[in-house]
Amino acid sequence: MENVIKKLFVAALLCLVQTTVCTADTFKGKIVNAETGEILIGATVRSEINPQPGWSMQNSAETDSTGCFTLDSGWEGRIMITFSMIGYKNSRKVDYAYGPEVKDTTDLGTIRLQPTALMLQEVEVKAKVPRITMRGDTIVFNPEAFKLKEGARLDELIKKLPGVQRRDGKLYWNDKPIRLMMNGKDMFGGDQILEQLPADVADKLKVYDRKSELARHTGNDDGDEDHVLDIQVKPGFLDKWYSDIEAQYQTKKRYSAAITASRLSDQDPHMIYAQANNANRYVDKTIGSSMNRNIDGDGKSQYGSYNYQHNWQTKGTQQYTSNRFNISANMGHSDGWNSGKASIETFFPNQEHTFGVKDTYRYKHNLKPQLEAKLFAYTDSANTIDVKVKASYEKARKSYEEKSASYGYQPDQFAYHSLKEALDAKPGDALYDRLITRDSEYESIELQQRGLNISYIWKHFIGKKGSFMLGGYTNLSGTNEDTHTNHDVEYLREQRNEKLWQFYDRSEHNLNTQFGASFEYWLGKKVYFNIFDNVRLSRTRTARNFFSDTDEQNVANGTPTTADPANTTRRLTHKWTNELTVKSTITPVKALMIMPMFKWNYSREKADYHYGPLDTTAVRTSNTYEPSIFLKWKMSRVRNMDIAFTYNTTVPDLVSTLGYRNTIDPLHIYMGNPLLRNSHSHTTTYNYHRMWLRKQIVLGFTASYNKDIDPEATLYSYNSATGVYTSKPMNVKGGDMWKFAFNYDQGIGFYFRLMNKFALETAKSYGFLTIVDNNAADAQPELNKQKRLGINNEFEFSYETxxxxxxxxDRLESNRYxxxxxxxxxxxxxxxxxxxxxxxxxxxxxxxxxxxxxxxxxxxxxxxxxxxxxxxxxxxxxxxxxxxxxxxxxxxxxxxxxxxxxxxxxxxxxxxxxxxxxxxxxxxxxxxxxxxxxxxxxxxxxxx
Incomplete structure (x- = not known):
């Protein structure tokens, strides 16, 4: 009986081993004598793999009578394989094992062992860690595989991650925005803290798709997810302060000083920041955002902020998002100034053009304090609240100076002339004969803006099936503005000069409030349904008193005293909007998601509008429909693709459809257009992403097509006698655009990296040629078609030790018009x-x-x-x-x-x-x- 049990046990064990072999990642090869090429029978092959930190899994095999071996790995991770035999030096190889989910065989080729007289003498081989590995659906970057200078910051490490790029101050992974997290929690301070923390704090950097709060409650994927970069902090680096103190001197006589202090913590992080400089930099740092930019061509600033957050967990919600309360107080001051030049070529029918040049100078003083508080919390395991309050104030003083000239020419006479040449031209000069206007303008503005924004959301999770949500917001804002403008215009063809003094005071008060409800529910395991409806109300009151004089006797202390009823404005606008959105997620198979969505917007607007002689009450109702569909297919852990289609409708601003006429700028008059229609567009996008982990390759491909229907353009009319342009918005024939992008990133060995980002765009669009010496309302404008071929390419090849x-x-940007x-x-x-x-x-x-x-x-x-x-x-x-x-x-x-x-x-x-x-x-x-x-x-x- 005992023998029978032993035989059954051995049989079961063999079955288990066989099952493992069938589903494991397999390595094979052949071992020979490096000097003679003789096959080595009975050589030992051992593997070691670390599927999790602190764990090591080992396996072994021997070469057969042909010197060949096979070795199986049922775990995923970096694998080190050692080859040894008595009388030979050891040899090692480092590779990557995919684990039981991949049936793959890797041929290690011929392993050549050097004979030696010493038994089991081991040659030290330094293992190289791959840049990228995978654990399930999570991409893991190994910081130790990237060559960084001593004392490097986290942002320097993240810039080196394959597939990660920064655009417009935001991080992207394969063209998808990244949500920064630390130890599975939203990163306090956002990406601005990356510049302060040392790269040494990172144990691993993980990229994965974080499921929505609903998906984590129900266990079903609704397709709503964030692309997360999760920084795993090494033990011992938390609950400690990190700080920087920096002082700079820059030629000529420029200074900069800054202090940053952050407490890195899972429970109570803090951040304090202060800076002052006259080196043209404006830097702010708050909980959820940061900015580091030029103020203008030149400038100075001072800024300070304090930020605090408290994190805690409600009992029974450990698997969900942690509770948090944060508060941020900051104030910034800046002064910026700059000068510039511009040239403008305007196309007319019959191959005619006009050409304009201008020099500008601008200055802006800005003071902006702000206070913000946020709360997200589970009141129990089934209910959450999310409240945000933000109060802001801004006081600005601006000034603007411009000198300009415009002249006409035929194509064969084209030559670029500077503004100085145009301003210095005298009667009898060839250039003077072609000049149309010369203008000097000075403008100064005093501005104050106030704002209070409040938003609130309550969400209730309905067991494992769905959720119900109520929420909304209320925004209050107010603006007061005083503007002085002086013009000195020469109408050379009419041989007259005009001095114009202008002043207006403008006030605007806005109230926007919205309230809505959402219901989302799973119909079985494969179909998710969501319906969302909200009602939005807005009220805007604007008033502008305008004064204008051409006689200096009517100007008191630089301010004109004669009312200009043609540019006096009164407006009261009410808008009521109802937005209904229905969307679904259909999962026919685990790897495929189909997400259709339909949005219906109904709005009713009423405007009591007075602009000069125009005194009207306008009422407009509109219905817009915006369908879209998104298809996501995760073919494997290293391959995925998605296809999206969206259709959008843009309703023009109600005021732009009224027959007003703005003559504040004597050389550029603006008009409304009562015939202006809605614009439409639809976009189709395809994305493909692929990784080869063993070769350390990341590949991304994007293709998109966009079609515009009745887009809004600007129609210019031109008076050749006065040089005055009049413009109004018009619908124009629609164009389209194709775009193809290809991103490639490869680690070549352990020291080289190749990266290339290529984008090709081909577009067709239309515009109206300028109408000359005719009434824009009666003339038939002539279409002009533009074809554009654009190529952008960024190439980098680096060697890093x-x-x-x-x-x-090499960075290339080319456009062919x-x-x-x-x-x-x-x-x-x-x-x-x-x-x-x-x-x-x-x-x-x-x-x-x-x-x-x-x-x-x-x-x-x-x-x-x-x-x-x-x-x-x-x-x-x-x-x-x-x-x-x-x-x-x-x-x-x-x-x-x-x-x-x-x-x-x-x-x-x-x-x-x-x-x-x-x-x-x-x-x-x-x-x-x-x-x-x-x-x-x-x-x-x-x-x-």
């Missing part, structure tokens, strides 16, 4: 190619970047040609890396200017603005980083 990082880069009339055609191009190098030889670090920036195809000659750009810095770290002294030099070859261009079917504009450049910056920073306590880690070995 502990001491040296080299990067070759073609019109019905070839004389308007243009092909602007910008390309920057260069190299950057970072050398770390403790305690010094040197950085150098050189690039050649090439531009062509612009009407402004200063924008074209080659420019050699450079940046260089050297940093010295001392006091155990707590102190850093650095010297930075910005572009030693030339003083740069920001250039921008806009091309439409009826106009081409080119702008240039100045900014602080060509300077030396000496800075000192003291950094206090918490250190984790050293402790022993426990490893449990389990031999299969």
């Amino acid at each position: 502990e001491k040296l990082q080299l990067t070759l880069f 073609r019109y019905d009339d070839a004389s308007y055609n243009t092909t602007p191009l910008f390309n920057s190619v260069g190299i950057s190098a970072n050398l770390h030889l403790a305690p010094f670090e040197v950085f150098v970047q050189l690039s050649d920036d090439y531009s062509s195809g612009y009407a402004t000659s200063a924008m074209n040609g080659h420019k050699l750009k450079s940046m260089a810095s050297v940093r010295w770290s001392f006091c155990k890396n707590k102190c850093m002294l650095s010297l930075f030099a910005d572009d030693i070859f030339n003083k740069d200017i920001w250039y921008e261009s806009e091309n439409s079917a009826f106009q081409r504009q080119e702008y240039s603005t100045n900014y602080i450049h060509h300077y030396l910056n000496l800075s000192f920073r003291y950094r206090l980083d918490a250190k984790a306590k050293k402790g022993k880690s426990t490893t449990i070995n389990s031999r299969r």
Whole structure:
């Protein structure tokens, strides 16, 4: 009986082993003598894998009579395989095992063992950790695999993650916005804290799709999810303060000082920030947002904030979002000023053009305190409340100066003329004969804005089936504005001059409130249904008293005293909107989700409107319908794709459909259009994402098509005698756009990285050519078609070690514009190619970047040609890396200017603005980083 039991046990064990083999990731290969090529029979093959921190799983096999072996792995993770035999040196290989979910065989090829006279002598091999691994559906980045300089910050680490990029101050993973979390909780302070925390705090960085609160309650995926970057903090780094104190001196006579202190905690994080500078930077840091930007071409600022959050958990809700209360108080002050130039080419029928140039100067003083509080909490396991309150105040003082001139020409006479040439032209000069107008304008504004925003949501979860929600918001705002404007206009063709003094005071008060309800429910396991309805009410009261004089005798202390009834405004608008949204998630199979949605908007607007001679009451009702569908297919853990279709309707602002006429600017008159219609568009998008973990490749592909129907454009009319433009909004023939984007990121070995982002756009749009010497209301405008082919490419190839990082880069932006009339055609191009190098030889670090920036195809000659750009810095770290002294030099070859261009079917504009450049910056920073306590880690070995 005992033998029978033993045989049954062995049979069962064999069945179990066989089952494991059938579902495991398999490695195979052949072992030979490195010198003779002789097969080695009975050589030992051992594997070690760490599926979870602190655990080690091992397995072993031997070569057969042909020198071949197979080795199975039922766990997922980085695997180290050791090959050994008595009389030979050991050899090792590092790879990645996918675990039981993937039936895959990896051929390790021929393993060559070097013979030795010493038994079991082991050659030390330093294992290389792969950049990317996977655990289930979670992508795991290993920080130790990325080469970072000593004392690097978290944001420097995140910039190196394959597939992660920063655009417009936000983080994206394969073109999807990222929600930052830390240890599974929303990251206090958002992404601005990344610049302060050391990269050493990160044990792992995980990217995964975080299911909605409803999905975690019901256990069913409704398709509503966030793309999360979750930073796993090493033990010992929590509940400690991190701080930076920085002081800078910059030529000429510029300073900057800042202090940041943060307490990293799962329960009670704090953040304190203060800064002052006259180096043209505005930096703010609050709980949910941050900003680090130029104030203007030049400027100074002061800013301070305090932020606190308390996190706790309601009993029975440990698997859901934690409760949190946070409060933020901040105040910022800034002064900014800048000068710039612009050239404007306006297209007329019959190959005619006008050309304008202008120089501008602007100044703005701004003071803005703000207070904000937020609460999210589970009152019990089935109910949540979410309340937000924000109070803000802004006081601003602005001034604006502009000198401009416009003249006409035929295409064969085109030449760029500076504003100074136009202003200095005298009667009899060739340029003077073609001048139409010259204008000097000065404007000053005093502005105050107040705001109070309150939002509230109560949600009740209905067991495992769904939820019910009630919520809304109330926003109050008020604005007061006083504006002075002076014009000095020369109408050269009419041979007359005009001085114009203008003043207006404007007040605006807004009330917006909304209340709505939502019901979401699971119909079985595969169909989710949601209906949402809200009612929104708004009330806006605007008043503007306008005064205008051309006789200086009527101007008192710079303020005109004659009322201008043509530009006096009174408006009272009421709007009632009902929005009904129905959406669903259908899951025919686990990997596929189909999410249709339909939105119906009904609105009724009433405006009591007075603008000059126009005195009317307008009532408008509108119905808009916006269907969409989203299909998401997760083919495997390393492949997914989605397809989306959306249809949108845009209703023009009610005031723009009224027959008003704004003559405040004597050279640019604006009109309303009672015939203005709704605009529509539909967009189809396809996204594909693929990863090859063993090769450390991340691939993304996007294709989209957008079609515009009756889009809104601007129709210009031009009076050749006075040089006055009149514009009004019009619906124009719709165009379309195709876009294709391809992103590729690969780690080549352990030291090289290749990254390329390519985008191709082809678009067709229409605009109206300017009507000349005719009434815009009666004339038939002529369409002009624009075709655009755009190419954008970013390429980087880098070599990274502990001491040296080299990067070759090339950034290309090209647009090819073609019109019905070839004389308007243009092909602007910008390309920057260069190299950057970072050398770390403790305690010094040197950085150098050189690039050649090439531009062509612009009407402004200063924008074209080659420019050699450079940046260089050297940093010295001392006091155990707590102190850093650095010297930075910005572009030693030339003083740069920001250039921008806009091309439409009826106009081409080119702008240039100045900014602080060509300077030396000496800075000192003291950094206090918490250190984790050293402790022993426990490893449990389990031999299969």
